[in-house]
Structure formats: structure tokens, C-alpha cells
Amino acid sequence: MSDAPPALAIGHAAPEETEALVALWQRCNLTRPWNDPHADIALAKRGPHSTILVLRDGARLAASVMVGHDGHRGWMYYLGVDPDYEGTGLGRKLVAAAEDWLKARGVPKVMLLVRPDNEKVRGFYEALGYLDEPRVVFSKRLDETA
Template structure:
């Protein structure tokens, strides 16, 4: 089996949205309190964020939401279709996200991984990411009550 990452990467298009949402759901990235369509629309609104789509053989095989706040870059919804795993596509989509930020002058990339997701933590360790000693706080600004277990 060829393990070279043959991934054509581009920004998301309108036609890609349903397939990207399906990919995120298939990869277990969506949560009831987050609307992936709204997250995609928000990321596409400005010049400081986008969703990168990786295609292998014409089919969507990977994605990453990438953006910056003017100081640090952030990556969310990193996904590789389960049928395409083991071919370094995760490494390729992350390299594309890093390049996207680098070309915009962003020097530091941040990302969050759920504490119990040890497999993904190991992936980022292999890419030379380091655990930061930080506490992440959150607050819903749209009037929602805190999600159980998240306060």
C-alpha cells in the first residue's frame, strides 16, 4: 500500500459543506452544543480563518478549520476519513494548516484536544506539539446554560 500523502488541499467551497459536516460527524468531532454548519459559516466570513479541504483521488479525505486572532493561530475540526487513515493525511492537512498560518505571519499555533483522547494526543506529540500548562475557561455568549460537565 502506498503511504505517500497524495492530498490536494484547497479552501472549502459551498458544495463541500455537506460532505465536510458528514466527515466531522463520521470522525466523532461534532457535539450537540456546536452546530457544524454555523461553525463553517463563521470560519468563512472573514480573512482570518478558513476550512482547508484535502482531497485524495477527488474525494474529500481530510479537513482542518484554521484561523488566527491576530496573535496566535488556532486549528479545530482536524479530520481524516477513517477509510483513508494510515496514509499520513493527518500530517499533510496539519502541515497545510501550519503553512496557511505561517504565510499570514502567525508564529504560534494552538489547538485543544479532549483530555481522554489519548490517540490524538499521541498524533500531535509525533508532530512536535507540546502540552501547554494552561487552564481553558469558556462562557456561552448566546444565553445558553453551561453544558453539563463543562462548568
């Protein structure tokens, strides 16, 4: 990569970018065996209350975030910056874009989950003004056959 700042543009992930998006998530260690990234992308892209924002460096996907709301709160998932671009402000930029997407829809608060083993990311969210609000999260899978 050159030292010149890349020509970056924010947009919505296009259907033909699905494989590149999955590859980016894998590079960012965001995928887990129990979550099918293709299904997650298809569901988020169904909209209208969710989308996937990407930061492109030319045609290359440099970062992504899934954003949506449930009628009460906004949520971010799959925030990832390609390791080649880490530490250059893209994470901050993309979170701001996700916040703007939610604000434009009147959503008053944005939330996200951090896995307990992802200690590294805490400082990032704190730098962006996010608060650690201790909660116990209950969940149940709805896609498993009984």
C-alpha cells in the same frame, strides 16, 4: 480502495461541500450536540482570518482542518481524517498546510485544544513536534439568550 497512493489535493472547502464536510466531521467523531457544525463552517468561511482546508481524493473529502488566528495566536479546530485514510500521512500533511497558512500571515504560534477523553490523538501531535502545555481554559457562551 486500491493500494496505489490516491491523487490528493489540498484546497479550501467550497460552499457546495458543506454537507460532505459535516458528514466527514461526524465520521471522525468531531461533532458535539452543543456545536452547530453548519454555523461553525459558515463563521470560519467568512474569513479573512480563518478558513477550512480540505484534502480531496478526487471529488471525495478525505480530511479537513479549520484554521484561523485571533490577531495573536493561530488555532486549529476540526482536524479530521476519514477513517478509510487514517494512518497514511494525511493528518501530518494537513497540519503542515494549516501551519503554512498561518506562517504566510505572520502568525508566530499555533495552538489547539484536545478533549480530555481523546487520549489517542496525543501521540499524533507529539509525533508532529507539538508540546502539551498545561493550561486551565475558561470559556463563556455568547450565543445563548439570557
